[in-house]
Amino acid sequence: MDQGWEYRWGDSPFTADGIPVWTQETGADRWSPIAFPSNPPGRGSRTNVWYRVILPDGDWRDPVLYVFSVDLIVEVYLDGRKIYQFGHFDDAGKGRFEGWPWHMIPLPVGCSGKPLYFRLYSDYMDIGLWGQVRIMERVDLFQEILRNSIERLITSGFSILIAFLSLIFGLFNRGRGNFIAIALFSLASGCLVLSGSQLNLLLIDRPLFWDYMGAIGYFTIPVAMAILLERWLKPARVLLVSVIWRFHLLYLIGAVGLSLMGLVSLADTYPLFDGCFAISLTLLLIPAAQVAARGSTDHKAILTAYAVLSLLLLLDMAVAHNLVRWFQVPVAWGALAFSLAIVIISLRHYARTQTALRAMNVSLEHEVRKRTAALARLVRRERQRAKMLGIENQKRAELEKILSDLQNSGGVSEANEILIHCLPALCRPLAGAYYQRDEREGAYRLLDLWLDPSGPDRAQPPALVPVTEVFRLLSDDNHWRLSVLYEDPRHGERELGMLWLRIPEARGDGELSDTGTPWRQLIELGLEKIGLVFSQLSLHSELRRLSYEDGLTGVKNRRFLDEVFERETALAKRHGRSLSVIMCDVDLFKRFNDTYGHAAGDIVLKRLAALLASVFRQTDLVCRYGGEEFCVLMPGTQAKDCRQRAEDLRQRVESESFEYEGHSLGPITVSVGIAVWPEMPIAPETLILFADQALYRAKQSGRNRVEIYIDR
């Protein structure tokens, strides 16, 4: 019904029968033609208007007039009779907003060609009918409503489902605020679309209820959209976006609250909202476009979805405000598409984040494993170090003990015995062997072998192994070959022996240095100190030798005799063993010196000392008593044997031919005095004294003779 419409401002008076007077008047001068019964010109502050139209011809069985919709309340008259009413007119012809439902006005059969009158009241910006006005069969209308509604029911159902799923996802996944925002948007658009479904009124005939639902949904959309954008714009969060969603939230609460309280009409909240919404949509485009321009594909996709939905919403607003010709703007599909786009992008984003998190977890676990292994290695090394430290301390103590024993020993050979005995304990738990160097033989002697059954003893090496053979035997990568060196005062650096040690086993992770090096350092330090002690001992014995030896003849000197004599007399007494002393003096040596010179005298003394050494046994002690006088101590020798030896000496000297610088020095003789204990009744300590007396007697008796002490 898009032609033949007329309007007339104001409200008709009514007859006493309740028939509007304007429906009875004839003459068209008060009515003005209008293309569509909405917003006639010259409204001013008027709130009442009447429209009329001649019902077209048609062959209907059950005709109805379908109107979508009316601003704001309406009464419809045919033949002066009220056939339809929406809202309540008071006596002043005014009424309250009752909602924006679609209307089905039943028409009687045969109404064609008759004028149909609409009495309207509106304090809203629009006044009149809106959208579609059509006459059709009732059944066709129901079918069309069903057809139109299915689309909305499906899209709203989808939106609400998305809202529900997003809410669940958002609630059970901490930090998934995006999904809460999606849930809010989907719920808002779902409610908006559902409230616009025409089937609703057939189910629940409460237009205001549906309008409130629609208003809440509609007013929530900018809030949800801004929150969504705000989340996606992170970290470039824009103040403007946050201001916008807060403003719209306040508007939603304020508008719905005030309407429910009856302070404002819900209808009146729409124009202002639409204005703000249009501005907000445009403003939101600016930061969104900025981020999308330099953002990811996701950002660009969101902006595209946002731009499409914004366009649809703006178009819908333009239709609502008659700025463009009425048509069904597919806002429902736009909102659904927007929700789906956001959901898909969010899920993709979520999946990517999860994958990244998993990858991070894997790398973190890998890192943790690596660190743990490093820590375990460190702990093992520390433990090893602590163990090594314990062993080191113990070994140091053992070494100190060995060094002290060596220092307290009687000399190099005794120290050697101690070393051979102690070395295995010092080196344990390392397996090894010790080869002592025999300089005279130019060979090594295997003196000890411990712990190592695979050592060189398996072949049962001979007691003396040539140097080259030992080197061949001991040259192997699994063992250390360490020499024990010391300084000999007469021959310089000497090798005492060779230590052969099995290298401690590596742990298989390159810790050989951790286990091997301290061991080697420890042993090397020990051997160095041992070598030092041997050097000292060697030096001492050399010094001792020098201090007890007569420089000219090489036999022991008087000092040595004094020390040994004391010990020998004590031993003789303790064991009841005999002890003999011989005193021997060159005859007329002064004259000899005077005749041949002092140097020749020295030669004679040296020769005489050699003769003494060859005549007496090794166990006898030959000393130079002083000047040309010699003393021989003969432990365990009785008078008879002693006298025999003394006689042998005298004869050897007498028969010896002494020479000096190619000249014969003439005959040399010696006088000898003997004293023997216990065969003679004297104290052992006086043996030298009495032997000297006997010597004196020999001199007195004509020299070149042996005299034995006789107690007179």
Ligand SMILES: Nc1nc2c(ncn2[C@@H]2O[C@H](COP(=O)(O)OP(=O)(O)OP(=O)(O)O)[C@@H](O)[C@H]2O)c(=O)[nH]1
């Ligand atoms: N060439 C040399 N002469 C020495 C050495 N020690 C002592 N004499 C000398 O030995 C001589 C000892 O002389 P006397 O004690 O008088 O005795 P003698 O001349 O041997 O006479 P009788 O002992 O009575 O036979 C002295 O002239 C000393 O100088 C020495 O180391 N070398």
